[in-house]
Amino acid sequence: MSQPSWDAIFVGAGITSLACAAMLVKRDPGVRLLVIDKHIVVGGYASTFSRPKQEAVFDCSLHKLSGMAEGGNLIRILRSLELEDTLDLVYPEDYFCAYQDGTPLPLANDVDDAQQQLLERFPHQAEGIATFFEQVRTYGRNGYYQFQMLEGTFEPDMAQLRFAHRHLKQKTVRQALHELFDDPYLIEILAAPGIYVGGYSEDLGYLYYLHVVYATLNRGNAYVRGSSQHLSNLLAQRIEQAGGQVLLSTAVDQVLTDGQGSVTGVSTRRGVFHSPRVYINASPHYAVQSLFAADVELAPTREKLTALKPARSTTTVYLVTDLPPAQLGLLHSESMLFPGDPGAGAELRMAAERSGYEAALSERAFWEMSPVEVTNYHALDPAAGLVVCINVLDSIAHWPQRRTEQYRAKKQRAGAVLVERLLSQVPGLRGHVLHTEVATPHTYVRFTNNTDGSGYGAMVSTDLSGHVFHHGFPVQGVQFLSAWVAGPSYEAAFGYAEMKARQWKRA
Numbered sequence: 001m002s003q004p005s006w007d008a009i010f011v012g013a014g015i016t017s018l019a020c021a022a023m024l025v026k027r028d029p030g031v032r033l034l035v036i037d038k039h040i041v042v043g044g045y046a047s048t049f050s051r052p053k054q055e056a057v058f059d060c061s062l063h064k065l066s067g068m069a070e071g072g073n074l075i076r077i078l079r080s081l082e083l084e085d086t087l088d089l090v091y092p093e094d095y096f097c098a099y100q101d102g103t104p105l106p107l108a109n110d111v112d113d114a115q116q117q118l119l120e121r122f123p124h125q126a127e128g129i130a131t132f133f134e135q136v137r138t139y140g141r142n143g144y145y146q147f148q149m150l151e152g153t154f155e156p157d158m159a160q161l162r163f164a165h166r167h168l169k170q171k172t173v174r175q176a177l178h179e180l181f182d183d184p185y186l187i188e189i190l191a192a193p194g195i196y197v198g199g200y201s202e203d204l205g206y207l208y209y210l211h212v213v214y215a216t217l218n219r220g221n222a223y224v225r226g227s228s229q230h231l232s233n234l235l236a237q238r239i240e241q242a243g244g245q246v247l248l249s250t251a252v253d254q255v256l257t258d259g260q261g262s263v264t265g266v267s268t269r270r271g272v273f274h275s276p277r278v279y280i281n282a283s284p285h286y287a288v289q290s291l292f293a294a295d296v297e298l299a300p301t302r303e304k305l306t307a308l309k310p311a312r313s314t315t316t317v318y319l320v321t322d323l324p325p326a327q328l329g330l331l332h333s334e335s336m337l338f339p340g341d342p343g344a345g346a347e348l349r350m351a352a353e354r355s356g357y358e359a360a361l362s363e364r365a366f367w368e369m370s371p372v373e374v375t376n377y378h379a380l381d382p383a384a385g386l387v388v389c390i391n392v393l394d395s396i397a398h399w400p401q402r403r404t405e406q407y408r409a410k411k412q413r414a415g416a417v418l419v420e421r422l423l424s425q426v427p428g429l430r431g432h433v434l435h436t437e438v439a440t441p442h443t444y445v446r447f448t449n450n451t452d453g454s455g456y457g458a459m460v461s462t463d464l465s466g467h468v469f470h471h472g473f474p475v476q477g478v479q480f481l482s483a484w485v486a487g488p489s490y491e492a493a494f495g496y497a498e499m500k501a502r503q504w505k506r507a
């Protein structure tokens with residue numbers, strides 16, 4: 001069965017595809033767009049799943065949209081799509097609450113207040129704290145407005161750019177924070193926002209990380225009532241209302257070419273769909289491995305992709321409680337749980353990597369000794385149920401294959417360790433957890449085809465050489481459009497989608 005031609009086809013209905021397609025139909029009404037996804041709902045990670053017996057809806061990713069205050073890029077783009085009023089936005093009071101040994105340290109969702117709170121708790125680190133927040137305000141800000149810088153609408157101070165290039169670009173978060181501070185707990189608290197982009201302090205480039213702090217703390221953050229699925233559904237609706245089509249439960253088997261270096265469409269079990277333009281929302285490693293015919297010369301791209309490392313994956317525990325979590329002592333919408341010996345985690349993770357991710361060492365490093373992020377979804381959106389979610393950045397390398405005894409046993413261990421970490425910090429929750437289920441890095445691969453279960457595209461380390469893998473891609477008309485090229489986060493997805501939509505010209 002052969003179908004009429006589309007102006008563009010999107011392989012995958014993740015948030016970057018949906019945002020770009022929604023912007024295109026707004027800019028160019030009448031454009032014919034086809035979005036295809038193998039899953040049963042739109043959104044990729046920006047989706048939910050339900051457990052009706054538990055009266056629970058679990059958000060697969062979203063806990064914070066960054067850039068949501070005045071001056072934020074994401075709120076500006078959502079306004080341009082006339083979505084702000086339709087989205088029921090919640091602005092939480094806290095950035096996150098840090099917990100160690102059962103002692104909470106809430107950090108306000110306001111940069112000056114958060115700085116003051118850290119100063120009061122760590123007065124012996126006052127000088128470093130002042131320098132750190134100044135770096136966020138200058139270099140973090142410059143990184144945040146990079147698209148505007150390229151467009152010429154944001155003029156940076158050249159001396160600042162030169163300083164950042166010479167002195168900050170080569171440092172990891174771990175190196176830079178150790179130069180500023182000697183209190184290991186403060187270092188871990190400040191490194192924790194790296195979780196939002198899939199990297200620990202030893203993984204991430206400091207300059208990039210400063211922009212993450214700026215985006216999430218200085219430019220405001222919010223949650224969407226109705227969850228990420230609500231946002232994804234609204235975007236899909238826009239596409240369909242404009243005459244586009246969103247085809248679900250349909251895997252793209254191959255991206256088709258004319259044999260002379262130009263794309264012609266895609267093939268699926270539902271037939272062939274034609275288009276001179278194909279946007280690939282799936283992971284690029286997966287795409288070059290599985291989506292092109294053997295005669296397409298992709299060896300140079302594969303070579304470049306060896307330098308593009310996936311960000312960390314996540315192991316997640318979804319919980320349902322019998323009473324509102326706040327009544328049980330989980331007062332904040334987001335918490336970060338730190339171990340008693342906060343400096344040990346990074347050492348153990350690096351030892352785990354050196355060991356080739358030996359299982360017992362990796363479990364101790366990632367699950368027991370690394371920071372754990374906890375979202376109290378009930379505090380953000382009570383309609384989704386009495387839901388709490390625990391996330392820890394993890395590596396797929398120490399997980400056995402799915403459907404094996406070892407895999408099931410390991411899932412149970414992960415659930416037990418992570419839930420216990422929460423209960424030991426917030427003892428009021430003990431005896432009130434009715435339901436738990438665990439998603440592993442393999443679960444993330446299975447649902448999204450993201451390489452190694454990465455939840456955040458490519459790792460943004462100090463080495464950015466792999467990030468240009470798509471330059472000079474040998475098939476004309478193919479473009480990549482995902483966290484792998486945009487950078488992690490919804491805000492990056494919308495920013496990149498906006499740039500792609502601006503470049504749009506009908507073929």
Ligand SMILES: Cc1cc2nc3c(=O)[nH]c(=O)nc-3n(C[C@H](O)[C@H](O)[C@H](O)COP(=O)(O)OP(=O)(O)OC[C@H]3O[C@@H](n4cnc5c(N)ncnc54)[C@H](O)[C@@H]3O)c2cc1C
Nearest residue numbers: 012014015016038044045061063064252455482483489490
């Ligand atoms: C646990 C977790 C928490 C997160 N929390 C936040 C947060 O609070 N705030 C934030 O800003 N970001 C967060 N992120 C990051 C954010 O969710 C991602 O960066 C973003 O959703 C990635 O979107 P994407 O467009 O790259 O597509 P993806 O979500 O990766 O979707 C890709 C889509 O392609 C489809 N696909 C793949 N192969 C095929 C094929 N052959 N045929 C058809 N379809 C295919 C998949 O089914 C999938 O739907 C989180 C991520 C995770 C994992």
